Amino acid sequence: MSETEIEWPWQYNFPPFFTLQPHAETRAKQVQAWKSLILDYCKKCKLYLIDVREASNIPLFNNSGINRKLEQTVIVSILSELQKTGHAAPIDKPKNRWEIYWHTLEEWSSMIYDYVSNRGLQGSVLTLYELSQGDDVKDEEFYEMQQEVLIKVLQTLEKDRKCELILSDDDQGVKFF
Amino acid sequence: MRRRAGLGAIQKQKLEQEKYKDKSNEIQENQFEQMSKQLEFFKTNLEEFASKHKNEIKKNPEFRRQFQEMCASIGVDPLSSGKGFWSVLGIGDFYYELAVQIVEVCLATNDKNGGLISLEELRTRLINARGQRKEHQEISKDDLLRAAQKLKIFGSGFNVIPYGKGKFMVQSVPGELSMDHSAILTQASASNRAYVSVNFLRKELSWETERSQNALENLVNQGLAWVDLQEPTHEKLYYFPSLFNECISA
Amino acid sequence: MGIIFGKKKPISRVTAQDKAVLQLKQQRDKLKQYQKRIALTLATDRELAKKLLAKGQKDRALLLLKKKRYQEQLLLKTDNQLENLETLSHDIEFAQIELQVVEGLKQGNDALKQVNAAINIEDIERILDETREAKEKQDEISDLLSGGLTQEDEEAVEDELAEIIKEQMPNVPSTEVDVEEAEKSPHKTKEKTKQIPKEPVALEA
Numbered sequence: 260m261s262e263t264e265i266e267w268p269w270q271y272n273f274p275p276f277f278t279l280q281p282h283a284e285t286r287a288k289q290v291q292a293w294k295s296l297i298l299d300y301c302k303k304c305k306l307y308l309i310d311v312r313e314a315s316n317i318p319l320f321n322n323s324g325i326n327r328k329l330e331q332t333v334i335v336s337i338l339s340e341l342q343k344t345g346h347a348a349p350i351d352k353p354k355n356r357w358e359i360y361w362h363t364l365e366e367w368s369s370m371i372y373d374y375v376s377n378r379g380l381q382g383s384v385l386t387l388y389e390l391s392q393g394d395d396v397k398d399e400e401f402y403e404m405q406q407e408v409l410i411k412v413l414q415t416l417e418k419d420r421k422c423e424l425i426l427s428d429d430d431q432g433v434k435f436f
Numbered sequence: 437m438r439r440r441a442g443l444g445a446i447q448k449q450k451l452e453q454e455k456y457k458d459k460s461n462e463i464q465e466n467q468f469e470q471m472s473k474q475l476e477f478f479k480t481n482l483e484e485f486a487s488k489h490k491n492e493i494k495k496n497p498e499f500r501r502q503f504q505e506m507c508a509s510i511g512v513d514p515l516s517s518g519k520g521f522w523s524v525l526g527i528g529d530f531y532y533e534l535a536v537q538i539v540e541v542c543l544a545t546n547d548k549n550g551g552l553i554s555l556e557e558l559r560t561r562l563i564n565a566r567g568q569r570k571e572h573q574e575i576s577k578d579d580l581l582r583a584a585q586k587l588k589i590f591g592s593g594f595n596v597i598p599y600g601k602g603k604f605m606v607q608s609v610p611g612e613l614s615m616d617h618s619a620i621l622t623q624a625s626a627s628n629r630a631y632v633s634v635n636f637l638r639k640e641l642s643w644e645t646e647r648s649q650n651a652l653e654n655l656v657n658q659g660l661a662w663v664d665l666q667e668p669t670h671e672k673l674y675y676f677p678s679l680f681n682e683c684i685s686a
Numbered sequence: 687m688g689i690i691f692g693k694k695k696p697i698s699r700v701t702a703q704d705k706a707v708l709q710l711k712q713q714r715d716k717l718k719q720y721q722k723r724i725a726l727t728l729a730t731d732r733e734l735a736k737k738l739l740a741k742g743q744k745d746r747a748l749l750l751l752k753k754k755r756y757q758e759q760l761l762l763k764t765d766n767q768l769e770n771l772e773t774l775s776h777d778i779e780f781a782q783i784e785l786q787v788v789e790g791l792k793q794g795n796d797a798l799k800q801v802n803a804a805i806n807i808e809d810i811e812r813i814l815d816e817t818r819e820a821k822e823k824q825d826e827i828s829d830l831l832s833g834g835l836t837q838e839d840e841e842a843v844e845d846e847l848a849e850i851i852k853e854q855m856p857n858v859p860s861t862e863v864d865v866e867e868a869e870k871s872p873h874k875t876k877e878k879t880k881q882i883p884k885e886p887v888a889l890e891a
């Protein structure tokens with residue numbers, strides 16, 4: 260995932276894009292653009308976790324070409340906007356670490372369940388490793404999904420009684436139904 | 437007696453005045469009639485001319501411009517006459533279609549530029565959109581200006597703002613843009629950087645801080661300018677997406 | 687505590703076998719990870735050996751290649767182990783499926799038994815007996831009824847029957863039927879033949 264592969268929108272090179280706009284309407288457009296940019300970027304780079312404190316290490320929030328950065332408080336407020344639609348969630352109290360869901364947990368869970376149904380894997384036990392790292396899922400979008408996120412996705416499936424997680428110190432697996 | 441004579445004189449005077457009035461009316465009417473006849477004659481000729489050169493008018497922007505001028509000189513507006521002869525000609529249709537397309541482009545780009553678009557960008561986008569259709573009618577800036585001017589009638593905020601020499605911007609959101617605003621746009625465009633600052637305006641236009649700030653903040657509040665606070669000099673910069681190259685080509 | 691947990695948590699559908707399979711699969715995952723790691727070191731070792739050779743450190747290169755060879759053997763071994771694991775977990779899974787099949791058969795068998803139990807042989811015999819008895823009774827009644835008529839009555843009945851049969855027999859038509867016409871309009875001829883038998887009856891009277 261080299262950075263050159265990312266197609267930046269025009270806003271990325273527009274210096275004021277990195278300053279929160281005072282005018283409400285303009286700001287709404289700006290935030291909207293940021294929201295889709297963050298999701299697109301994370302999707303392309305398979306980035307599941309953003310630590311706001313280290314955001315300036317990610318080119319997404321730091322355009323060295325025009326010497327502009329997005330402030331941490333602004334990042335948090337945009338991520339909070341994403342949280343409203345289920346596309347992000349903070350995983351610590353001070354809201355420093357954020358999980359990014361370019362597909363919502365519900366979307367992910369139906370994607371995984373579709374995969375399971377298509378392979379006739381209901382009734383089988385799978386390890387979390389083979390579900391996210393195995394050779395069989397190489398072409399699936401959830402390939403290399405972060406374990407913490409995977410567990411959250413499976414938990415939403417568990418609520419619908421479509422699977423049961425087997426989590427202990429030794430075991431990390433899931434049985435589908 | 438004197439009194440009576442006086443009265444008579446007044447009446448006489450009144451009578452004369454009325455006669456004069458009648459006469460003048462008569463003359464006026466005559467003239468008007470003649471003028472009308474001439475105009476009518478000219479109009480018929482113009483119509484004949486138009487129907488003869490219909491295709492030429494549609495295809496050739498220069499031809500179109502001159503034809504427009506001729507029409508304007510006798511107060512005929514082929515754009516607004518949707519009925520009768522002119523609609524058959526389809527000249528009004530040409531501008532009508534163009535105007536609709538202008539609105540489409542303005543709405544589509546509104547999200548990026550806040551409703552302000554340069555005539556050049558408008559033209560590029562329009563030609564791209566029209567490209568496949570018809571025999572690729574050539575569209576001049578003059579056509580665009582005409583069609584855009586017509587949109588003012590809707591009163592929904594369509595406006596044509598001159599900036600710089602021979603440059604125009606089309607505004608598609610309600611809001612008043614003063615001379616100061618177009619002066620700012622001129623500066624931003626001339627600097628080729630799509631932005632200005634209070635200092636910059638002081639240098640180029642010798643405006644006082646107050647004046648620049650008012651105008652600039654006003655542009656921000658209309659959603660036409662974006663604020664940048666990260667310039668290393670800590671100077672507040674005002675950017676115009678409608679002049680920003682990457683935005684124009686996006 | 688017990689109440690809080692006991693109320694919500696439904697009975698787990700994960701069996702002991704499931705857990706065993708999971709264990710095996712996790713072993714397999716570990717082996718796979720191990721393979722990945724070895725494959726990676728193999729590649730880097732080869733590069734390193736090349737570099738050492740270029741520098742003229744033949745001994746060290748050789749040593750490195752030996753290590754590489756050893757790891758390659760390891761890789762082969764893990765392949766075999768992986769296969770074993772896979773077979774085993776498949777076997778368990780298949781055994782579970784077989785178990786389900788047996789379970790299914792058992793249930794089917796039970797159902798069949800239940801249905802059969804509902805059918806009592808004695809009941810059937812009794813029902814059949816009763817049916818037979820009812821039939822005999824019916825015959826008796828008809829016999830009794832037919833036996834109530836005298837010889838004369840019988841004859842009269844026979845005569846009446848003969849009369850009815852005669853009436854129903856079609857008469858030979860008195861007029862010749864126009865074949866063509868008959869063919870042309872079968873409907874019409876039908877009407878005629880219906881009318882014809884009536885005439886002799888009227889004459890007789």
